[in-house]
Amino acid sequence: MCGIIGIVGAKPVQDRLIDSLKRLEYRGYDSAGVAGVVDGHVERRRAKGKIRALEDVLAAEPLPASVGIGHTRWATHGAPSQINAHPQRAGRVTLVHNGIIENYAELREALKEKGRTFESETDTEVIAQLLDYELQTRPPIEALKATLDQLTGAYAIAVLIDGEDELIMGARRGSPLVVGYGDGEMFLGSDALAVGPFTNQIAYLDEGDYVAIDRKAAHVFDEAGRAVQRPVRTVAAAAALVEKGNYRHFMEKEIHDQPDACQHTLSAYINPTTGHVHAPGGVDLARFDRVQIVACGTASYAGQIGRYLFEKLAGLPCDVEVASEFRYRQPAVTPATLAIAVSQSGETADTLAALRWCKAQGLTTAAVVNVHESTMAREADVLFPTHAGPEIGVASTKAFTSQVAALTALALAAAAARGRLKPGEEAHDTRLLLEAPRLIAEAIQLEDQIRTLAPELAKARDVLYLGRGPMYPLALEGALKLKEISYIHAEGYAAGELKHGPIALIDETTPVIVIAPSDPLFDKTISNMSEVAARGGRVILITDEEGARNAPAGARVIVGPTCDPMLAPMVYAPPIQLLAYYVAVQKGADVDQPRNLAKSVTVE
Missing domain, CATH: 3.40.50.10490 (Glucose-6-phosphate isomerase like protein; domain 1)
Incomplete structure (x- = not known):
């Protein structure tokens, strides 16, 4: 889950941006970058790989700024690379972004017709280009609103603009964003943990909000463009990782986390640029004649949804069984069976035992898990990850929808591998699948x-x-x-x-x-x-x-939202x-x- 930090500071921000990004490493990422205002112009530093690679770049070329933004990226549109890393830049605009812009292709083509040229494969650069275009005729906050009105999808963004030395703008829809209030400084972050080292005074933006911060204040607007006040609360920095935010319970927060969790999970399976869907780990789904899913509780229901999809989309027979029963009944399996264990923690005793039983029978084993260093993830032949982030509430919510998202993508990948899709259908179906985060966000509005x-x-x-x-x-x-x-x-x-x-x-x-x-x-x-x-x-x-x-x-x-039946279980x-x-x-x-x-x- 990509991380965002923004600081309008009274002192240099380079080291603080890096400190915040390190706190967000738990979200997973494959590149990182920072940008800051230097003598009225925004400069950026980016690197593929871990934050230490970005630190090497900064050691060679420091960023002497007191206003800046930073980002850890998990690749969606475009492979992990320096050119696709955030911040992305267009004209006066430098921008970081979490989420997926569903209509980026149409916007990109329209901007090209206006003479715009692109250097990256990202949907994020489309936002930057569009905002820079709107800035030709509007002041920054109005240009941001005009840009947001043209975007379809789930997003959280933070923006710097050349010539605006003490301004960071931000917006959220379907992905979280918080405002931190400091002493003569202001902050934006993807969660309380991002701004926790600098302040314990935090406001959580509502769905559809956008904001402009300077050194003294945050100016927040709702989706309709009305100036609003969001309550400021005190958050213990040490507890920020498990902070409930504006929510009464972790379960409520985690329900609201689902658009972000779904988007990051799907990014492990789908290349939005090519429309290709794949099974992580290089497994060839065409070589199996049957899928056996084992799981317990909520995960078993995710598996049952997966069964419908494997059989309908891929024509691949699929059985789902409660793990505690499966290993005791001497099930009949064949070598061409793919055994998939589904678990949030990757440590569920019955599911782990069933996975080990399948492995002992010589089956290819896979684990759909949220904890990627768990026992199941280590012992399975292949990891099919979910990226829900930490789930604190006992009753699973975002882990469930992430499991369904992963299984849906795998069923679609199996359909493609088995030749079940007509020309153009894979790209069409992956595009539908990428609508899920936005539609989930709409469903939460009920x-x-x-x-x-x-x-x-x-x-x-x-x-x-x-x-x-x-x-x-x-x-x-x-x-x-x-x-x-x-x-x-x-x-x-x-x-x-x-x-x-x-x-x-x-x-x-x-x-x-x-x-x-x-x-x-x-x-x-x-x-x-x-x-x-x-x-x-x-x-x-x-x-x-x-x-x-x-x-x-x-x-x-x-x-609720109208959606393709393939998406309905998630939505x-x-x-x-x-x-x-x-x-x-x-x-x-x-x-x-x-x-x-x-x-x-x-x-x-």
């Missing part, structure tokens, strides 16, 4: 609507979740989340199974959560909802605009997480540390 459901649901004794296709595992995950943190009994069912027993539970006291964005199975799900309504059940439908138009009478409808995960979260808060439960549960189950 939070206020979902919060209003909590008082009623908190009174329920039982709750049912229904879904079809990949929404069925999401229904299982929704039920698990509610059970984990609110202690309400909940069950997830395939919607078509309702009449085979569970319908007996339906009465006027039983809420039924239906996860059903419009897809080829939607009409069948509507029929199931009608069966619930006919028996007095309270239906809460989570769907998109088309689904809402066809909702049965009496259903409470939450309208519709945040609403069910938020629903469980607000019900638990309503009941006064310990959301981050629910009773009887541990974050990583390292015993059988």
Whole structure:
């Protein structure tokens, strides 16, 4: 997860920029850079590789600036290289950026037609070029707003402008950005940890905010361009790595982290410039005739979503089994099976044992894990990483969506490797996949609507979740989340199974959560909802605009983003997480540390 730091300082900033970037190394990166204002002109220093390579550059060519920005980059658009490293520059603009600009190709072509030339492969340079173009006719903050209005995607940015000696501008959508308040100095950072060495007074920007900071103040504007005040809070610098920010609980924060976590995970699998998707580690997905996924709990539901995708997209048979059962039943496997263990921690005892069993049978093994030095990551033949960052809440949220993102990318890579895609389909599908971070951010904006459901649901004794296709595992995950943190009994069912027993539970006291964005199975799900309504059940439908138009009478409808069915499991995960979260808060439960549960189950 790329890191950002910006300092409008009263003293030299070079060493402080480097110190902050070192604190952000845990996010993962493949290049780093800094830029600063020197005699009215912005200079930059960049290096491929670790921060020590950047330090070597600075030792040879110091940056004598008191205003500057820094960045650690995880490559998305363009390979890791000095020319693609941030900060990126265009005309008067020097800029660092986290996220993915989905419409960068269209913007790039439009700017080329205006005579603009590009030196890098990055989507970040497109932002810089666009902002420099807007600066021809507008003052800086207005030019920034005009630029942001043309961007589609998830981003956090920090900007320097030649001739603006005491100004850094920033903006966020889908990726976090904070403002730090110092003594005659101001700071921007991708999180509290970035600015923690310099100040403990921090304001967290809201979604869509943009800001201009100088040595004395921060001028914050909301998405509509209105000047706003964001509350300043005191943060203990030593605890910044596990700081909740403006959120009440880590779980809430981690739900909001998901666009960033998804984007960084997808960047390990997709080259947005070429439209190519690949399996990390050089594994040839064409040589397998079957996939066996083993996992526990939430990770097993991510695996079940992966099964739909491997079979639909790649025509590759896929089985998913709870790890604690798999290794005891003497499963039949073949040498051409790819065994994939899915785990957030990479230390889950049952999953690790299943992985070792598969390895002992001579299978090729892979690990989809978030902790890249974990036991599973080390023992598997190949690592399929997720990049969710530290997850503190026991109930998994951003780790789950990152697992689904990784498995979706792998299924698409398998489809390409097995010749299942027509010419142009791979680029089309990868472009769709890169829309996921923005759509997840849009889904999180349903939070206020979902919060209003909590008082009623908190009174329920039982709750049912229904879904079809990949929404069925999401229904299982929704039920698990509610059970984990609110202690309400909940069950997830395939919607078509309702009449085979569970319908007996339906009465006027039983809420039924239906996860059903419009897809080829939607009409069948509507029929199931009608069966619930006919028996007095309270239906809460989570769907998109088309689904809402066809909702049965009496259903409470939450309208989420319209998206391709391939993306729906990721996009519709945040609403069910938020629903469980607000019900638990309503009941006064310990959301981050629910009773009887541990974050990583390292015993059988």
